[in-house]
Amino acid sequence: MIFRQLFEPLSSTYTYLLGCEESGQAILVDPVVPTMARDLAELQHLGLTLAYSLDTHIHADHITAALELKIRVGSKIAGPAFDRLPCTDVGVEEGRPFQVGSLVLQPLHTPGHTDGHFAYLLGDRVLTGDALLIEGCGRTDFQNGDADALFRSVREKLFSLPDDCLVYPAHDYQGRRVSTIMQEKQRNPRLGEDKTLEQFREIMASLNLPYPKFIDHAVPGNRLCGVCPPNLPDNLAQYCAQMTYSPQG
Numbered sequence: 001m002i003f004r005q006l007f008e009p010l011s012s013t014y015t016y017l018l019g020c021e022e023s024g025q026a027i028l029v030d031p032v033v034p035t036m037a038r039d040l041a042e043l044q045h046l047g048l049t050l051a052y053s054l055d056t057h058i059h060a061d062h063i064t065a066a067l068e069l070k071i072r073v074g075s076k077i078a079g080p081a082f083d084r085l086p087c088t089d090v091g092v093e094e095g096r097p098f099q100v101g102s103l104v105l106q107p108l109h110t111p112g113h114t115d116g117h118f119a120y121l122l123g124d125r126v127l128t129g130d131a132l133l134i135e136g137c138g139r140t141d142f143q144n145g146d147a148d149a150l151f152r153s154v155r156e157k158l159f160s161l162p163d164d165c166l167v168y169p170a171h172d173y174q175g176r177r178v179s180t181i182m183q184e185k186q187r188n189p190r191l192g193e194d195k196t197l198e199q200f201r202e203i204m205a206s207l208n209l210p211y212p213k214f215i216d217h218a219v220p221g222n223r224l225c226g227v228c229p230p231n232l233p234d235n236l237a238q239y240c241a242q243m244t245y246s247p248q249g
Helices: 033-046 066-073 149-159 181-187 197-205 215-220
Strands: 002-008 013-019 025-028 049-054 076-080 090-092 099-100 103-109 120-122 125-129 167-170
Touching: 002 033, 013 125, 013 167, 025 033, 025 099, 033 049, 049 066, 049 099, 076 125, 076 197, 103 149, 120 197, 149 181, 149 197, 167 215, 181 197
Parallel strands: 025 049, 049 076, 076 090, 125 167
Antiparallel strands: 002 013, 013 025, 099 103, 103 120, 120 125
């Protein structure tokens, strides 16, 4: 398997490139519009053909590149069937492996950050989206978020994976790239150790986070699999700018 973790600094999003060496097919998990050219260049460099884009959930902090990738290279769009998006070609469900070549992802419905959120187990690693971050978790105050549901998703489902299972989140804001299930059990200040549901409720209720600055544009755009809204204010336009990739940066 070919595995690449690619970072988009504006929204601090990790995109994951998964490649099957036998078939030459690839999946991009949580691709972002501003770094689409970079991702396509990486696929070309590796000699891979993009078969699918696959999102963990309907994002509120960036525009997915799923639709643009389909237009550019003919890749299909996969995403949680729970969200019933007409623009997806394949709806993923828990209990039904998602396979491309020799790549076999086990979808895990992990609601709480959003009601349709999914994580993807791939061998010795799990792509946790926003459900489980490194020493953190996604917020639960928008998009039918639910602190109780997130607590159960992490503690009962993700924490039941092997302790040495690698945790690859959709975001990190401190330059960290990977954790393990054991590390999160021990060190996650919101969900680890012996945290109770009531304690988790109190933690999430007291975060006092600002209203997400891009959510009113991102959610409708991502319900269309990645449509950038017209006439964005200047301070938000960069979230939709399709930047030209340069190896020199």
